[in-house]
Amino acid sequence: xxxxxxxxxxxxxxxxxxxxxxAKVKIDVxxxxxxxxxxxxxxxxxxxxxxxxxxxxxxxxxxxxxxx
Numbered sequence: 094x095x096x097x098x099x100x101x102x103x104x105x106x107x108x109x110x111x112x113x114x115x116a117k118v119k120i121d122v123x124x125x126x127x128x129x130x131x132x133x134x135x136x137x138x139x140x141x142x143x144x145x146x147x148x149x150x151x152x153x154x155x156x157x158x159x160x161x
Contacts (some may be wrong), residue, residue, distance in 0.1 A: 094160060100152035101160075104128065109142050118142060118159060120150050130157040
């Protein structure tokens with residue numbers, strides 16, 4: 094997948110906290126840095142996000158988008 098966003102950081106999902114509508118996904122990107130992304134629970138289900146998954150945090154402006 095090619096994206097226009099240049100800020101792409103590879104990491105590992107360390108937690109997925111699903112609520113009724115949104116979920117907080119914490120990604121360990123190394124060096125003790127954790128990025129937290131808030132996405133819909135539908136996104137978590139569609140991507141089958143789970144602890145231990147290798148993902149890419151894609152940062153564009155003020156949004157963090159997860160690609161798997």
